Amino acid sequence: MKKWLMLLLSVFMVFSLAACSGSTSSDTPADSGDSGDGEEKQEEVKLRIAWWGSEPRHDYTLKVIEMYEKENPGVKIQAEYASWDDYWKKLAPQASASQLPDIIQMDLSYFSQYAENGQLTDLAPFIGNQLDVTNFTDNYVDGGKIGDKLYGFNLGVNVVGFHYDEALLKQVGVDSLSEDWTWDEYKEVAAKAKDAGLYVDTGMKADVFFNYYLRTQGKSLYNEDGTALGYEDDQMFIDFFGMTSQLVKDEAVPTPDYMAQIKGIEDDPVVKQDAIGIWQWSNQFVGLQQVANRELKIQNMPGPGTSDGLYLKPSMFWSVANNSEHKEEAAKFISFFVNNEEANKLILGDRGIPGSSVVKEALKPVLSPQQVQAFDAVAWAEQNSSAFDGPDPIGAGEIIETLDLLAEQMAYGQLSVEDAAKQFRQQAESILSQNK
8 A cells, every 4th residue: 555655656746847847848938038928028228318409409309219219119218418518518527437328419529539539439330230321422421430430420411601681681782692702792791781780790600611711722720630730821810810800890790799698599680680691500590590580591602712612511420439338229229310201300400411312302391491491502512512621630629719719809909810820820739739
């Protein structure tokens, strides 16, 4: 009897072990991440993204992020956004602590600095994989290169121009501006504006338009390797800033003090119909038009040498931080941002005219007449411009501040253009020499 009982218990234990073994086998997927109902668990990816801009840019960027998260439920994106000044103040300590957001909106003036400090990832390995560039030209993509490394993906191109009120122009006695207008003709318009009690414009940002002026004469603000200024003859500085500072003294252009009191685009002299036009990038035209709430036009830059002076400028980039733990996921989001047609119907070229031929075609039916003007201005410049000089060198931010300060002193007559030319060369060369 005892033997029979022992045999029965042995058989029971064998079947029990077999049953346990079968149960373990069926549970294996759960141990490796399967929920048991046929769906694989995916670890949530958290990305941080940062940009600067105005409220409309914040609003549509948040909507694009929502679209992406909806299509990619395993990804959560934390947005960090600010005004221009606050953005760079916040980014600098994050860079020092290797805690940059995964995706960073990057400007040309800081691009080289962050790239050469090893804080940005080379995006080239993601091309054709996570980053789809099928519908982009090589020139467009290469705008984000330093050497053979792709440190940023171009978010759009812009071109500088004169955005003006045609009715005010006629009011001062000028019927139209021709495509081949010159600096002398511009000064004639300025004199007529002054006589009519208007400003011709609100001044020119010193570095942007001085560089354009230099390029019309085969020079540039920086040399090719960013170790020195790109022009040798200070007479070019004297000629350009002699013209701009004289316009302020003639009261054809507002003083720096007057402009410093303007806190927003709503108070801009163009919007208030106190000035005929404004010099700015093409992506700023639509916003100006909306606030002005009347018809404005875009005019190309004065010459001679307009085609040599003009270039298509990458408006800004999306870069991926080197400290990111999710570089591939960051590249996927960038690809979505620049390729998704519905997303770009929200963006509408705010970050520059898109590079994707498919996106540009998709946007045509939804563009406003003002946006069409901006797209047309860039299309014109594509046929009437020269190669982009490349990102600004390290130290460009400090050089621009120096130039702005000198331009202000010249405008007030506190410093002669001759002395300003010498001071600028001395200070800029000192800063750039550190790049050797």
